[in-house]
Every structure is written in structure tokens, then in C-alpha cells.
Amino acid sequence: MAHLNKYISLLRNVVKCNGRFLSTRPPPIVKASFLSNPVFVGLSLGVGGTLGYAYYSAINTEPVYNEMGNTQPILKSFPEGITVSRKVRIPEDTTGLKITLFQYPTCPFCCKVRAFLDYYGVSYDIVEVNAVLRQQIRWSSYKKVPILLVQTPNGYQQMNDSSMIVSCLASYLSETNVGVEEVASYFPETEYRDDDGVIKKEIMNRYFLMLNDRMNGRSVKDIMDERKWRKWADQTLVHTLSPNVYRTKEEAFQAFEWFSEVGEWDKHFSSWERWLMVNVGAYAMYFISKRLKKRHNLKDEVRQSLYDECNLWVKTIEARNNGPYFGGQRPNLADLAVYGVLSSIEGCEAFKDLLGKSRIRSWYEKMKTNVTNHLGNEYVKHYANQKAVVG
Template sequence: MHCGTLRKANMATTCARTVLKVGCNILNRRPGTASYLVGNGSAHGPRKAFSSGGTVLRHMLPPTRGGRGRLLGCAFLLGGGLGLYQTVKLCVEQHLAEEETQASDGALKLTLYQYKTCPFCSKVRAFLDYHGLPHEIVEVNPVMRQEIKWSTYRKVPILMVDGKEQLNDSSVIISCLKTYLINKNKSVSKILCSYPEIKSVNERGKEVTEYSNKYWLMLSEAETLETYPEKGMQKEEMKWRQWADDWLVHLISPNVYRTTSEALAAFDYIVREGKFGTFEGFFAKYVGAAAMFLISKRLKRRHNLQDDVRQDLYKAVNDWVEAIGKKRKFMGGDEPNLADLAVFGVLRVMEGLQAFDDMMANTKVKKWYRHVENAALNHQGQK
């Protein structure tokens, strides 16, 4: 509770207690004796009611006799009791109002349903970490997916806001929350309406769900100018966020499952970091590794990758570093923007694997990567 509220409550409580004390004194006085609000008053001089915060109220009471005195005492007791009741009621109401105000200031309750090794989930975590947004993580079993059985949307990441608003798709989650952080006058629910869901059937006959505007922030003209002060910053950020989703992500699997030994190492990491039962873990490690080794070959053909898929990874990463240039620490300038966090999140899922070590050793990405990592770990985007 704020200091001003406490001072007012203390003053009101003091007044109420004084009135109660007066009532008790009146009831305990012998008939015919003058009754004063404060015992220090002289029988022949002015009678003080109370003094609080430098304000002194003076009252003169007539002598009280018999039933009239008891009646007056009861009146003071009743008044004091009602005063205390109203004081407590007021304090509780103000405290609840202050808590509601604090909650409306942006203290969202966030729950992220994820696979730890999923690049799209890693993107969302990078955003939440960088902005210092407290969140609970629920690791989803990739086989049974019981943790998200309540959702008709069966992919991860899923972000629940305040236990009632469901956000799907990593880029929608990031755009929606970033918009909210810039303009908290809009609720998450209202912002989410700007990213409508679109269902369609892809070239393989499978129904897919997409979201309109997912790389846009829903800002006013003034907010856009403040967020993107230099010409072209917004378009550049959107371009590379989409590049991370449409190209960089597709280089991960062919590289981490490039050989049978790398596939085994990758699934050992996935089982260790993920949520698997004993049997599921054993099955996933060996059967999954073999399956993904074969699938990675198919992905290589689908995305027209070179025989040595490392070369595609190296080129992509170096293209990214070149786009940042030598004069900028991040693509966002002195601070990471949404494209920085997206690319970092995608690349981070390879940490601890051979593909990551090779990338760090054979490209120019290391310096930028460590800068973003440090910024995320230290919540440097928190305001």
C-alpha cells in the first residue's frame, strides 16, 4: 500500500480509537462529573479532542448525568466502531485497487508450452529473456503431447497469457507481445485480433495454419517512428525475421542429422533435455536418430541444399553477419531487434552439437552471437 494511503488510514484509525475511548470514559464516569475527550484537559479550561499531524480539534461537552451520560457514551462507542469499520473497509478497497492497477501496468502471467530443442520455441524464449518477462515453462512430451491435449492447435510453441488468452505461432507471439510492451493501453486480446488465422492446404495436400501480418507490430505512426527512427529499419527487421523462419530454420535438421553419429548425438541431447519416459527416450534416441538421418536427406533435396550442407549453413550465417555490417553491433544498432533475437534463437538450438562448433569456427558469427547471448541472459531489454 502507498505511503499516502497508510498515513490517511492511520489518521482515520486514531480518530476512531479516540472516539471509542471517549465513549468508554463517559460510561465509566460518575454522574455529575464533567467528561473530557482527553484526560489532560482542565475542568475550567478548553478541552482537547485529539491532536494528529499538527491539527488540533477542540470540543466542549456539557456535564453528563445519569442516563444521559450512558446514552452519550453509547453514542460515542457506536460512532467509534463505525469509524473503525469504515477505515478498514476503505483500506482494503484501496489496496485491492492498487493491486489491480499494478497488474494492469504489464505484469502478465505467461506460460510457455514448448520443446526445448525446437528452434521456434527457442526464438520465443530469447525474446522473453531479453525483455525480462517472467514466465513459466511447460515442457511438452513430443510423443503423447498430453500437456497440450486441451488445445485444438497441436504445435508448439503455445503461449498462455493470464491463463485465458492463447497465442500460437512463434512470430505471432513475439509481434503481439512486442506491440503490448510498446503500447500497454491495448490489451493482448485486442492486439491478437490483428493477426487472423488462415487455414489452407499445401502442395502435399496437408492442411496448414498461417497467420496474417505476423511480422508487423500494430503501432500508431508516432510509435512506429519512435521504435524505428531510421528509414528502412522496420522493413529490414521484418525481412530477416521472415528469413529466419523460411530459410535458416530449414538448415538446422540437415546439419545436426548430417551423419549417423551426429544424429545419435543430437537425439541424445534431445532426450536429455526433453520430456521423455525411459522407454520413450530409448526409442527416440535410436529409432528417432535413424529416422531423422533419412528425413534430413529428404529435406536436403526439398530445399535444394548442397551435398555438404555445412556450406549452406556457413553461407546463411555469413550473409546475416554481412547484412549487419561492421558499423553496427546488432542489426537493431546498439540493441538487438526482433530479427537479432529470432536468428539467435534459431541458432541456439544447435549448441553442444558438432554443427554449432563447426559454425562458430568457420564463420564470422561468433562475436555477434555472444553479444546477443549476453544481452538475453542479462535481460537488457527490460524497461
């Protein structure tokens, strides 16, 4: 019976890990009582209008009341019994941040956070989460990955949701006199009812940068375009991944063998658990991918849908005519989001086909050079020096 329960838990988490990002239904518009903070400045254009007070479900018309204190939690101490799997140390790091990332190594959202940290040269610890038992995140009421903990004078600031994590850290690194806890407080959770009347939580402003009056030479349009394509990475591009990675049974098994290698499942799981994850996981995701293909209206030849989206990305960069990246002469958060999502399938057959049959290779290889060599660190040093002067 214990093995059966683990099997059921495994299957549930395999689907969550590989498919939780595959829902394109937008959250209903709600309204929260937390938007009294002036930090939004020009970047929050439209937030007040987009967060309406109540969403009335056909099943339950009761509005969801949102407290002002629905902010990211702060832990008094580091979770007990948690062992760091590995440490990523970057000698050039001047941020002073002490970060722990709870992750699945091949989750697109976790890859997105790592791409941000690696590009900007921010050191961090990694806790690999067991996808079967998930005991590494039992301490958290939020049960998805990535979860980020940042040590602060008051404890450990918890951050949930990959886009919120990136927005919060990017905002912190570009400000001179605001602490991590304060920046994190600008990303409250909003509760709403979905189409089935179930109360859910959403960080509605997770793509917003809290730059106060510091635009750093960027126009509002540039920042809004960046936000638009960060959303595109999460809401469109990721939906082409699973149907391609698990297109055939052979590809599904190859993908799970790669997941096992990258995630070092032989170290974190017993032999029977690893066997179950690879064989049952691959078999299940092969069939689930067929449903996902239909749900997201992908072409019968799903590879073409992946190629089309990546070609659209390259075409959009070219149309901007200001450099090899969406950000111009250097990557911005949209570049890092797209790169992070695509890097999650780098060891799969679908990725090999993508490089050979779309126009993404040149951009992707440039991005990989930027990320692996921490070329964004020079900009972090600039802001770190400013923080030191202000402090």
C-alpha cells in the same frame, strides 16, 4: 499393440518437432474479411494488396470464406490437469504479465520465443510437452508448439505460432493503452487451400508490429527490414539446421542424446520411451535429413550452406554500418529471431563447427550476453512506466 502405437506416434512427432519448419513453399495468396481495423497504420503497407480474396486450387476451385472472428482463442480457465514444469522468474520484470509457454526445449521456434522473453526480462512458466503423447496440449485444437497462454481479466489469451507470439508481445510492450487481448485480435487466422486442395490455416500478418501511431523513432524502412530478416530466419536459416545436425549417424545420435539431456527426457518419459526416442529418432532423422538437403537445395557439403547463411547475416549487419547488431546499438527482433534459431543446436557438433568456421561467433556471443542478462529489460521498464501513467 500399445507400444506399437506409441512408436508410430513418436516417429510422427519426431518428424514434426525436427522437420515441421522445413517447408519453404510459401502459402498461397488469400484474402480475408478482417482487415477493417485501423491498427495497421504505416506498418501494414502492402497487406491489403497481398491478401487476395481467393486461391483457386487445381483440385478444388472453391474459394475459402474467412469469417471476421477468426481470432486467437481466449480460454475461460487454465487447462485442467496441466502441471508447470518450471518457472522462470526475473526480478527486474515490471510487465505484470502472467505467461505460460508450452514447448519442446530444442524446437527452434520455442527457442525463438524464449530468446525474446529472456532478453526483455519477462517472467514465464514452462510446460514441457511430451513429444510422444502430447497430452499437455490435448486441450488445444492447435497441435504445434510453441503455444503461449497469457492471463487476462477475461481468462487466458492463447497465442499460436512463434512469430505471431513475438510480434504480439512486442506490440503490446510498446503500446501504452492497448491490452493483450486487443493486440492478439489483430492477428487473425486465414484459411486457404494448398496445392493439394487441403484447407490450411495461416496467420498471414504474423511478422507485423501493431504500433498504431507510435513509431518510437524508427523509420518504416527499418521496420520492414527487420520483418524481412525475421522471415529469413524462419524460411531460410532454419532449413540448414536438420541436414547439418543429422549429417552423419554419429552426429544424429549425439544430437538426440543432447536433446534428451536438455529436455530431461529421463524425468518425463519411461526408460523404454527415452531409448526409443534417442535410437529410433536419431536413425530416422539421419535418413530424413538427406531428403531435406535435397528439398532445400543445400550444397553437397551441408556445413557450407550453414556457414554461408550465417556469413550472409554477419555481412548484412556490417553493411548497415550502424552497430554490432542488425538493430544497431542494441538487438531488434531480427537479431532475436536468428539467435533463437541458432541456439536450438548449441549442444550439437554442427554448432561447434559453425563457431569455428564461420564469422558468426562474435555476434552470437554478444547476443547470448544480451539474452542471458536480460539487457532489453530497461526498454520494457520505460514502456511499463508509460502504461502506468496512461492507466
